Amino acid sequence: RKEVEQDPGPFNVPEGATVAFNCTYSNSASQSFFWYRQDCRKEPKLLMSVYSSGNEDGRFTAQLNRASQYISLLIRDSKLSDSATYLCGGGSQGNLIFGKGTKLSVKP
Amino acid sequence: DVKVTQSSRYLVKRTGEKVFLECVQDMDHENMFWYRQDPGLGLRLIYFSYDVKMKEKGDIPEGYSVSREKKERFSLILESASTNQTSMYLCASSLATDRATYNEQFFGPGTRLTVL
Numbered sequence: 001r002k003e004v005e006q007d008p009g010p011f012n013v014p015e016g017a018t019v020a021f022n023c024t025y026s027n028s029a030s031q032s033f034f035w036y037r038q039d040c041r042k043e044p045k046l047l048m049s050v051y052s053s054g055n056e057d058g059r060f061t062a063q064l065n066r067a068s069q070y071i072s073l074l075i076r077d078s079k080l081s082d083s084a085t086y087l088c089g090g091g092s093q094g095n096l097i098f099g100k101g102t103k104l105s106v107k108p
Numbered sequence: 109d110v111k112v113t114q115s116s117r118y119l120v121k122r123t124g125e126k127v128f129l130e131c132v133q134d135m136d137h138e139n140m141f142w143y144r145q146d147p148g149l150g151l152r153l154i155y156f157s158y159d160v161k162m163k164e165k166g167d168i169p170e171g172y173s174v175s176r177e178k179k180e181r182f183s184l185i186l187e188s189a190s191t192n193q194t195s196m197y198l199c200a201s202s203l204a205t206d207r208a209t210y211n212e213q214f215f216g217p218g219t220r221l222t223v224l
Contacts, residue, residue: 032211043198043215044151087151094139094158094202094211100150 006088006099014107017078021102023088024070030090030097033064033071038085038101047086048073078106111135112216114199120222127186129219131199138204140182141213142166142174144195151198157182158204189223196220 006023013019025033033050048055050062050071061074071088083106089096115130131140141156143166153166155174163174171193175183182201186193197220200213 034212041220043218046212046214049212089213091211094204094213095153095156096211096213097153098151100148 004088004090004097004099006102008100008102010103010105012105012107013078015078015080017106018074018076019078019104020075021073021086021088021104022070023072023090023099024068025090025097026069027090027092027097028066028069029092031092032096033062033088033090034096035060035062035071035073036087036089036098038087040084044087044098075104078104080106080108082106112199112201112214114197114216114219116219117217118220118222120224121186121189122224123190125186125189125223127189127221127223129184129186129197129199129221131182131184131201131216132180133182133199133201133214133216134180135201135214136179137201137214138179139202139211139213140176141200141202142172142182142184143198143200144168144193145198145218146195154184189221191223194221194223 035047036044037047038044054063059076085101089098142154143151157176173185199216202211202213
């Protein structure tokens with residue numbers, strides 16, 4: 001199957017920092033893209049859908065670049081509670097391929 | 109809110125046992141999925157189903173089978189459990205493509221299976 005790649009990290013950042021994750025996908029036919037958050041020993045939970053025009057939800061901004069085949073997630077003003085693993089997923093026809101996740105650790 | 113439930117959070121089985129993992133969703137989703145998640149390997153798709161009685165192989169179907177007799181229920185079966193099937197098993201569901209613009213998948217809490 002086509003791949004989705006993301007930097008595994010860990011990203012260690014201080015509180016208040018801005019951090020960005022990228023995720024590249026190889027299947028140009030992919031139509032839907034998502035960011036999920038996964039806490040240790042828990043299930044992935046949907047953080048944001050990624051729209052073609054980009055979207056923002058509070059401190060989180062997601063972007064899609066179809067020409068370069070990547071999606072990004074920007075977290076502003078990082079909180080300790082943002083510490084988690086962030087998974088990107090992309091696909092079509094309801095079938096998603098997920099990256100292996102990027103671990104974020106926000107320190108006081 | 110979408111609710112996806114799995115029959116057990118933790119399960120310990122012996123090599124050679126037949127294991128059933130059950131998943132139920134309450135949001136009338138057509139699509140259901142079974143993944144396993146292992147450190148460093150991410151989420152790997154085992155099987156999925158787009159409708160009752162339908163099933164499709166994912167990336168790693170060997171050693172597994174599935175059953176979808178009702179729309180809300182998707183079962184994963186390990187015919188003869190082996191130690192290399194020790195893993196976290198996650199079920200997910202989503203709306204059919206023709207009912208949604210974005211097919212977000214919603215995950216159950218997972219079953220951590222240990223095969224001794």
